[in-house]
Amino acid sequence: xxxxxxxxxxxxxxxxxxxxxxxxxxxxxxxxxxxxxxxxxxxxxxxxxxxxxxxxxxxxxxxxxxxxxxxxxxxxxxxxxxxxxxxxxxxxxxxxxxxxxxxxxxxxxxxxxxxxxxxxxxxxxxxxxxxxxxxxxxxxxxxxxxxxxxxxxxxxxxxxxxxxxxxxxxxxxxxxxxxxxxxxxxxxxxxxxxxxxxxxxxxxxxxxxxxxxxxxxxxxxxxxxxxxxxxxxxxxxxxxxxxxxxxxxxxxxxxxxxxxxxxxxxxxxxxxxxxxxxxxxxxxxxxxxxxxxxxxxxxxxxxxxxxxxxxxxxxxxxxxxxxxxxxxxxxxxxxxxxxxxxxxxxxxxxxxxxxxxxxxxxxxxxxxxxxxxxxxxxxxxxxxxxxxxxxxxxxxxxxxxxxxxxxxxxxxxxxxxxxxxxxxxxxxxxxxxxxxxxxxxxxxxxxxxxxxxxxxxxxxxxxxxxxxxxxxxxxxxxxxxxxxxxxxxxxxxxxxx
Amino acid sequence: xxxxxxxxxxxxxxxxxxxxxxxxxxxxxxxxxxxxxxxxxxxxxxxxxxxxxxxxxxxxxxxxxxxxxxxxxxxxxxxxxxxxxxxxxxxxxxxxxxxxxxxxxxxxxxxxxxxxxxxxxxxxxxxxxxxxxxxxxxxxxxxxxxxxxxxxxxxxxxxxxxxxxxxxxxxxxxxxxxxxxxxxxxxxxxxxxxxxxxxxxxxxxxxxxxxxxxxxxxxxxxxxxxxxxxxxxxxxxxxxxxxxxxxxxxxxxxxxxxxxxxxxxxxxxxxxxxxxxxxxxxxxxxxxxxxxxxxxxxxxxxxxxxxxxxxxxxxxxxxxxxxxxxxxxxxxxxxxxxxxxxxxxxxxxxxxxxxxxxxxxxxxxxxxxxxxxxxxxxxxxxxxxxxxxxxxxxxxxxxxxxxxxxxxxxxxxxxxxxxxxxxxxxxxxxxxxxxxxxxxxxxxxxxxxxxxxxxxxxxxxxxxxxxxxxxxxxxxxxxxxxxxxxxxxxxxxxxxxxxxx
Numbered sequence: 001x002x003x004x005x006x007x008x009x010x011x012x013x014x015x016x017x018x019x020x021x022x023x024x025x026x027x028x029x030x031x032x033x034x035x036x037x038x039x040x041x042x043x044x045x046x047x048x049x050x051x052x053x054x055x056x057x058x059x060x061x062x063x064x065x066x067x068x069x070x071x072x073x074x075x076x077x078x079x080x081x082x083x084x085x086x087x088x089x090x091x092x093x094x095x096x097x098x099x100x101x102x103x104x105x106x107x108x109x110x111x112x113x114x115x116x117x118x119x120x121x122x123x124x125x126x127x128x129x130x131x132x133x134x135x136x137x138x139x140x141x142x143x144x145x146x147x148x149x150x151x152x153x154x155x156x157x158x159x160x161x162x163x164x165x166x167x168x169x170x171x172x173x174x175x176x177x178x179x180x181x182x183x184x185x186x187x188x189x190x191x192x193x194x195x196x197x198x199x200x201x202x203x204x205x206x207x208x209x210x211x212x213x214x215x216x217x218x219x220x221x222x223x224x225x226x227x228x229x230x231x232x233x234x235x236x237x238x239x240x241x242x243x244x245x246x247x248x249x250x251x252x253x254x255x256x257x258x259x260x261x262x263x264x265x266x267x268x269x270x271x272x273x274x275x276x277x278x279x280x281x282x283x284x285x286x287x288x289x290x291x292x293x294x295x296x297x298x299x300x301x302x303x304x305x306x307x308x309x310x311x312x313x314x315x316x317x318x319x320x321x322x323x324x325x326x327x328x329x330x331x332x333x334x335x336x337x338x339x340x341x342x343x344x345x346x347x348x349x350x351x352x353x354x355x356x357x358x359x360x361x362x363x364x365x366x367x368x369x370x371x372x373x374x375x376x377x378x379x380x381x382x383x384x385x386x387x388x389x390x391x392x393x394x395x396x397x398x399x400x401x402x403x404x405x406x407x408x409x410x411x412x413x414x415x416x417x418x419x420x421x422x423x424x425x426x427x428x429x430x431x432x433x434x435x436x437x438x439x440x441x442x443x444x445x446x447x448x449x450x451x452x453x454x455x456x457x458x459x460x461x462x463x464x465x466x467x468x469x470x471x472x473x474x475x476x477x478x479x480x481x482x483x484x485x486x487x488x489x490x491x492x493x494x495x496x497x
Numbered sequence: 498x499x500x501x502x503x504x505x506x507x508x509x510x511x512x513x514x515x516x517x518x519x520x521x522x523x524x525x526x527x528x529x530x531x532x533x534x535x536x537x538x539x540x541x542x543x544x545x546x547x548x549x550x551x552x553x554x555x556x557x558x559x560x561x562x563x564x565x566x567x568x569x570x571x572x573x574x575x576x577x578x579x580x581x582x583x584x585x586x587x588x589x590x591x592x593x594x595x596x597x598x599x600x601x602x603x604x605x606x607x608x609x610x611x612x613x614x615x616x617x618x619x620x621x622x623x624x625x626x627x628x629x630x631x632x633x634x635x636x637x638x639x640x641x642x643x644x645x646x647x648x649x650x651x652x653x654x655x656x657x658x659x660x661x662x663x664x665x666x667x668x669x670x671x672x673x674x675x676x677x678x679x680x681x682x683x684x685x686x687x688x689x690x691x692x693x694x695x696x697x698x699x700x701x702x703x704x705x706x707x708x709x710x711x712x713x714x715x716x717x718x719x720x721x722x723x724x725x726x727x728x729x730x731x732x733x734x735x736x737x738x739x740x741x742x743x744x745x746x747x748x749x750x751x752x753x754x755x756x757x758x759x760x761x762x763x764x765x766x767x768x769x770x771x772x773x774x775x776x777x778x779x780x781x782x783x784x785x786x787x788x789x790x791x792x793x794x795x796x797x798x799x800x801x802x803x804x805x806x807x808x809x810x811x812x813x814x815x816x817x818x819x820x821x822x823x824x825x826x827x828x829x830x831x832x833x834x835x836x837x838x839x840x841x842x843x844x845x846x847x848x849x850x851x852x853x854x855x856x857x858x859x860x861x862x863x864x865x866x867x868x869x870x871x872x873x874x875x876x877x878x879x880x881x882x883x884x885x886x887x888x889x890x891x892x893x894x895x896x897x898x899x900x901x902x903x904x905x906x907x908x909x910x911x912x913x914x915x916x917x918x919x920x921x922x923x924x925x926x927x928x929x930x931x932x933x934x935x936x937x938x939x940x941x942x943x944x945x946x947x948x949x950x951x952x953x954x955x956x957x958x959x960x961x962x963x964x965x966x967x968x969x970x971x972x973x974x975x976x977x978x979x980x981x982x983x984x985x986x987x988x989x990x991x992x993x994x995x996x997x998x
Contacts, residue, residue, distance in 0.1 A: 254751030449990040
């Protein structure tokens with residue numbers, strides 16, 4: 001772990017630390033601020049305004065005014081698209097600064113941020129910009145003499161509660177289709193990672209997004225987040241985060257104004273490796289599947305099932321690759337794994353590791369924190385796990401893999417499905433029939449065959465079971481922010497129906 | 498004002514014996530585990546029609562087990578869409594063959610017009626089943642346009658075990674609106690019909706079995722909301738729930754879904770739909786639409802045009818026509834083919850509507866006509882019209898669900914739009930005008946899920962029906978309705994040596 005590298009990277013001054021409401025950066029009404037921490041050291045990066053219920057109220061008022069009376073929903077789709085494209089361009093022009101903010105805030109790899117995360121946020125914006133003028137309704141085939149069609153209208157004011165693991169990607173994934181649909185919004189970024197969201201707000205204004213369309217209220221879940229879920233004048237809320245909080249969001253939505261809810265609640269995704277898989281590729285996929293972004297990815301392949309024929313070889317490869325895996329300062333381009341996002345997550349993961357040992361799984365490698373300060377954890381692999389164990393049931397959200405051996409395809413399918421989650425799954429095989437059978441049989445919203453994390457703007461991501469509902473990415477995502485209106489008029493003297 | 502109940506009419510209609518009074522679980526009619534039963538009442542008289550098995554949490558558990566087994570291991574989700582369609586078509590045919598008996602059950606249970614049931618409600622139910630049967634083998638995914646070398650497509654898979662909580666105002670229509678797309682999608686289900694109207698649902702279960710529907714696919718557990726209904730909303734092994742009813746209960750359903758297993762929820766929660774009549778409307782047509790809009794099915798319809806706004810130019814004429822038509826409106830025994838309005842569904846609704854009428858008087862609206870119950874027994878209420886209402890009044894805010902219209906005058910198109918949108922609901926709206934531009938402007942401006950121009954209640958199997966605002970979310974009817982019962986799964990594989998993406 002090299003710490004001398006910090007001096008090579010120009011760590012940016014934190015320019016935006018206030019709430020962004022109605023086109024202005026403002027203090028919270030209470031004047032309170034929160035500390036955002038650098039997980040490499042545990043030190044404070046900056047103090048950021050803390051929004052509470054009154055601030056959310058102001059933001060919603062601004063968003064409501066922008067929706068009911070402002071230009072944004074009334075623009076043509078192509079006019080919205082022009083502004084969204086400009087926004088994307090500004091993101092591209094500020095890649096380094098944005099990537100540095102997420103690295104400082106979230107411990108994410110700086111090189112990955114510059115090469116992938118931030119450019120992807122811009123690309124998602126462009127994808128939905130391109131869809132904005134193609135939001136079609138349908139002309140219906142009535143069974144009596146009526147002309148009828150559907151319109152897809154913007155749902156109104158949307159609340160977005162954004163998680164901390166992918167601050168830029170999540171921001172763009174939620175905000176972009178909402179903008180394209182013509183809605184206005186209040187965004188509550190995670191309290192662990194508020195910095196890039198506020199920067200994006202600044203760029204949005206530069207791009208020409210009218211005041212009140214995007215509002216960013218930084219703050220905590222139980223205060224600002226709850227104010228959004230329970231707000232009487234928000235028409236829809238999207239939430240990505242834990243199951244426990246997802247429940248609270250949905251209950252609050254029901255108790256308040258029955259706003260439309262979409263949830264993405266994590267997973268315990270299985271990766272199934274068959275005998276005919278290339279061992280080196282499989283081991284690489286399995287390792288990256290759990291260590292990418294230090295395991296802080298909802299679709300992490302945290303359960304790996306390996307067919308007995310290649311089990312021993314694969315385990316050997318895994319251990320070798322794990323030993324070579326570089327954990328350290330995320331600004332260092334050689335590093336592959338940065339620190340966990342904060343102390344709470346750090347302690348939670350270590351606690352699960354202890355559970356795993358006590359539950360009787362075999363600790364193959366890792367299992368310890370690394371370094372004296374910050375929140376670094378060694379890549380950890382448990383073998384011989386059972387689905388009843390806590391380490392197999394709960395989403396650990398850290399660099400902890402549970403690995404098991406299987407005999408038959410039916411056993412693999414059965415074990416893969418033994419989870420309350422259903423977000424993603426991976427299959428490694430060259431056999432067409434195995435691929436088809438298993439992809440149909442696993443109850444999960446995304447199935448990656450001979451690949452993993454193969455996201456795409458056009459490819460919907462949505463959970464089965466308690467992983468949630470409501471698609472992100474793809475054209476499907478637009479539906480969360482649109483209402484269907486049917487318009488029906490009688491016809492007279494029509495040649496046909 | 499209309500005729501009273503004519504007892505002599507009742508004897509000329511063959512009121513059927515009630516054949517099915519038990520829970521339908523896993524293909525069999527069974528008593529509830531507790532052995533308890535409840536009464537179902539004839540709203541023409543307040544008399545008991547029959548005693549029906551009362552299902553509770555344990556019975557719902559059994560039904561869900563049957564549905565889960567049928568989904569995870571049974572044939573239904575594994576059949577090709579066309580095979581499910583065949584059984585659904587047979588089911589529709591059996592419904593057509595039993596129209597009279599089914600219509601009679603809804604008339605006795607809910608006070609719905611018998612002639613309307615035979616001519617429309619029940620045949621429509623068969624048509625809805627056929628519509629979704631025809632869609633069952635056309636449930637497409639998409640092949641995606643990836644930006645890297647990947648082949649990716651989406652599958653639309655059945656969501657699993659679905660719970661349906663069905664209301665009492667359209668026992669047949671709403672049952673099939675919900676189960677038809679769920680069946681087509683390959684799901685299995687537990688249906689909890691309203692306690693006021695359990696009879697036709699149990700008969701349909703019998704017909705489903707005759708049609709060849711495998712055991713466990715369709716289960717019907719009659720019972721009460723706070724017990725059987727709550728057991729459905731909170732069940733840990735139900736994947737999705739659909740609810741049509743009041744916002745208060747809709748809230749409970751959504752909360753329970755969140756507290757239990759975060760099942761997918763769809764809600765249809767009623768409305769306070771505005772009908773806007775412009776100066777260029779034909780006065781007679783407009784008055785007819787307005788009256789039918791509130792009196793159809795005795796006002797027990799979620800899309801009833803309970804707020805009517807008439808432009809000042811024709812206001813006086815429309816009011817005159819309305820009063821004339823209301824006076825000629827026949828209220829009486831729903832078995833009588835001359836009758837246009839039967840009794841309200843039960844005592845609770847009856848008293849609730851009368852209470853709102855009292856509110857209306859106290860709030861300062863002008864009672865133009867009606868306002869009183871009719872007849873000595875049963876739950877009949879006169880067609881009632883209040884004028885000079887304000888949107889702040891309770892009679893303009895709450896869904897009364899009875900034959901009570903609130904009528905107001907307006908000047909400009911902007912005023913009409915503003916007043917029409919002053920509601921927490923957004924289910925439907927009507928516009929009466931010949932002007933193309935008025936029709937387009939107003940239809941775009943009203944925040945409601947269905948806009949009827951120069952017509953009302955113009956439903957169609959292909960036409961999606963969904964609420965805005967607190968009227969709920971999730972479409973019924975149309976192909977959109979299938980999405981509530983399907984999961985989207987993306988499948989992604991790398992491709993090599995591909996000529997293009």
